Amino acid sequence: MSLMKQKLFVRIVCIVLVLFLVGSITAVAITSMNAGAISSGGYGYISDSYVNLRNGAGTSYSVVTTMNKNTAFTFMDSKTYNSNWYKIKLLSNSKTGYVHKDYAKSASSDTGYVNSTEVNLRSGAGTNYSIVTTMSKNTKFTYITTDVINSNWYYIITNNGKVGYIYKTYATKDSSGNQNNNNNNNSSNNNSSETVTGYVNASDVNLRGGAGTNYSVVTTMSKNTKFSFISTKLYNSDWYNIKLSNGKSGYIFSTYATKDDTTPSNGNGNNGSNTSGNLKLSSSSETLYVNNQYVLYATGVSSVSWSSSNSSVATVNSNGVVTAKKSGTANITAKSGKNSVTCKITVKNGTSVNISNTSISNFRRTKSLLLKSSTSGVKWKSSNESIAKVNDGVVDSTSKSGYVTITAYTSSGAATCLIEVIPSDNVRFTYASPNSAALNSTVTFKAITDTNRVDVRFVVSNGSTSYTVNASSKTKDGNDYIWTGSKKLTKSGKWSVKAYARYVESSASDYRTTAVGGEAEVYVSTATDNSTTVCSERRASDNLINLIANYEGFLPELTPDSITSDPTLGYGKVINTGEHFYNNLTKNEAYAYLVKTVNSGGYTTRTNKFLLDNNVKFNQQQFDALVSFAYNVGASAIYNDSDLQSVLLNTGSSSSIKSGASGYVNATDVNLRSGPGTGNSVITSMDYNTKFTFVDGKLYNSNWYKIKLTNGKTGYIYASYASLSGTERDLNKVNKQAFINNFLAYHHAAGSCYWGLLYRRIDEAEIFFYGDYTRDGSYNKKNFSYTCSSNRNISI
Secondary structure (H helix, E strand, O other): HHHHHHHHHHHHHHHHHHHHHHHHHHHHHHHHHOOOOOOOOOOEEEEEOEEEEEOOOOOOOOEEEOOEEEEEEEEEOOOEEEOOOOEEEOOOOOOEEEEEHEEEEEEEEEEEEEOOOOOEEEEEOOOOOEEEEEEEOEEEEEEEEEEEOOOOOOEEOOOOOEEEEEEHHEEEEOOOOOOOOOHHHHHHHHHHOOOEEEEEOOOEEEEEEOOOOOOOOOEEEOOOEEEEEHHHHOOOEEEEEEEEOOEEEEEEEHHHEEEEEOOOOOOOOOOOOOOOEEEEOOOOOOEEEEEEEEEEEOOOOOOOEEEEEEEEEEEEOOOOOEEEEOEEEEEEHHHHOEEEEEEEEEEEEOOOOOOOOOEEEEHHHHHHEEEOOOOOEEEEEEOOOOOOEEEEOEEOOOOOEEEEEEEOOOOOEEEEEEEEEEOOOOOOOOEEEEEEEEOEEEEEEEEEEOOOEEEEEEEEOOOOOOEEEEOOOEEEEEOEEEEEEEEEOOOOOEEEEEEEEEOOOOOOEEOOOOOOOOEEEEEEEOOOOOOOEEOOOEEEEHHHHHHHHHHOOOEEEEEEEEOOOEEEOOEEEEOOOOOOOOOOHHHHHHHHHHHHHHHHHHHHHHHHHHHHHHHHEEEEEEEHHHHHHHHOOOOOOOOOHHHHHHHHOOOOOOOOOOOOOOEEEEEOOEEOOOOOOOOOOEEEEEOOOOOEEEEEEEEEEEOOEEEEEOOEEEEEEHHHHOOOOOOEEEEHHHHHHHHHHHHHHOOOOOEEEEEHHHHHHHHHHEEEEEEEOOOOOHHHOOOOOOOOOOOOOOOO
C-alpha cells in the first residue's frame, strides 16, 4: 500500500470513529432526555374541563369529542406533534385523536392493592355511580392520579385494564421499598386503627343510649359539637356509635354526623394546592365561560371563608358559588383558621349556549327536574354528582343537600343552571279516597313519605269544622311508607286535607307538612248516587281515576310520549320545563300524582266552572265523562269548541220563549245575520255571553230566533247558540246524537285518525249516558253511530 493510500485509510478510519463517538454521545443525550417522559401505551388523564380531542395536531383540525376533567387515555406513542400535541386513545370508547400537551397528564406510576373483600370499582366518584366491577382482596391496580376526587375516591386502573373509582378506605398504596402482601396487610391494619373524628352538622341533635329513637337521650348536642367515632359501622342502618370530648358516648343518627376528612398520616393524601391540613377543596383548577357559574366544595372543616384574587374575572359567594365575569384568570381561596386552599379559575369567551333555567331554588332532595337547551348537540354535566346527576337534561337530586351547577356545553361554549338542593319533602303525596264522596260517607286519607318518618296525622277542614285524624296504619312500598287514616264526613262541600309527618329524630310534638305534597282535598256532594243531577261542584270519582290510569298506562320514569313527544311520567302526567317532580315512581306514587293532577291541573276546575257558570245540572257520571275528555284532549277543550258548548247548553226548558225575554250567546264568534239562514249576510259577530232580548220568541225556518242586541242591532241567531237567561239546564236533556257527533270527532292526533282515541271517546260517552266505566269502547256495545268527516273509513 502506498503512503498516500495509507494516509487516506487512516483519515477514513478516524472520521468513522469520530462519527461513531458523536453518535454514541447523541444517543446518550437522547436517552437522557427521554428519561421520565411519556411512553407508548402509557396511561394519562385530562387535567381540565372542556378539552377538545382533535383529528389532527392543531386547533385548525375538527373536534372528535370534548373531554371532561379526569378522562383517562393511553398515549399512542411517545412523540410530540407540531411541538405541542400528543396522540392519544380514550379508554372509555377507543376514540383516537390529538390533545394539547398542556391538558394531558401522565398517570402516576404509584401502584396499590385492594385491602378488603368484594370492593366495588365505580364509574364515578360516588356510590350513586354504576359498578364497573367488583374486586377481590389484594387486587392490584395503578393510580391514574393520587389526587383524592370528591373528598373520598381514587381514580385507578386495574391490572386487567378496568378503569374507575375506588373508595379511598379500601385502597392501600404500595410502599416504595417493599410490596409484598404481608407488609401491605400491616399497612392496611395500621390505617384502620386510626381514630376517625367528626362533628354534629345541625342544632339540638340527640345522643341516644342505643341505635334507635326508642332509646333514652344521653344528651342534646349543639351544632359543630366535636366527637370521635367508636366505630364507623352503621348500626340498625342509620346510627353511628360515637364518643364526645367530655367522655359521654352513645348513638347519633347518621344524617347529623359529618366525618372530618383528615389527611392520612402516611402522606398518601392529596398534597396539592387544593389541600391544607384537614381542609380540602373539590378542585384545584376549572375552566369556565363568561356568565357561567360553578360550585366549589370545601371539606374537612365546619366552616370556611371565600375570596377571589380578581373579582373582575370571577367572584365567589359565601356558598362557594363562583361566577365568571370576563375572560382572564383568578384564584378562588377557601380559608379556615391558618389553613387555606385555592382553585385556579380560567374564564374564556365562548359561543352562546341556551339553557331553559339559569337558577333553581328550593329543589328537594330525591326529586327530579327537567332542563332543556335549544342549542344543537349540547352535552350535560354536574359539578357534584353526589348532590345531583344529570342525563340529557333530566336532573336527579340525591340524598345530599347543597349547591350544584348543571352545565349544558358544546366544544366552544357553555351555559349553567345553579341549583339549591334542600332537605327532602316531609310528605311526598297526599290524597283521599273516594276523591268525590257522598254525604255521610267514610273517607280514607293517604299520605306517602320516605321511611325516615315515624308518624303521620291529617288535619281535615271545611270552614269552621276541623278534625285531626291520626294515621292508623302504614305499609312499606319500595322506599316509601303509605300512611292511612279514616273519618266520616257529615258536611257537604270542599274539605281541605293536610298531612303532617314526624321525622325520625324530631320531638314527639314536631309534625311538619310540605306545600303541595302534603296538601289534598275531597269534595262531599249532597247527592248520594251517580245519576242524580244537581247544579253543584264535584270532583272526579275513583272509578274515573282508575279508568284514566288504565288508558294512560304506567311509566315509572320520564319518557317521551310516542305521539306528541311530550315528556310524560306515571299515568299520563306531562312534565314541564323547570318543574320539580318525582322520577322512578311506584304505582302508588303514580296514582297519587294522577289524583292531584286531575284535581288541580285545570281539568276539574274548568269543567266545574263551565257547567256552574251556565247554570247546568249534572250528575257524577256526566261530570266524569267531561273530565276524562278534558284530561286527554286539553283542559280548555270545551271552551274552545262552540259546537260542543251548544250541545251541552241547549238543554234548558222546552217551554215557549216569550216576547222580550232576556237571553245570551252561549258560544264564541257567533254570527248575527240579516235573515233566518246562513245564506243571509252577517250583521256582526258576537262573543260568548253577549246579552240580547228575544224580539218575539218565534222560531224562523225551524232553527232561527230573531233577537235585539243591547246596542240596538237586530237580526237572526241560530237557535243552538241562543240561551234563555235564568233557565236551569240539565244534562239529562242533552241531544244524544248531537253529543256523539261532536264528542267522537276528537279522535285525531298529529293530523291523523286513531282508532284508540275513538274507542276512548266511546268509553267516555258510555260513562256519560249509562254510567259504564268499563274499558271496552272497541265493542261499541251501546251501538253509537258515527262517521269521521275527514276519513269515511273511520265509521261505527
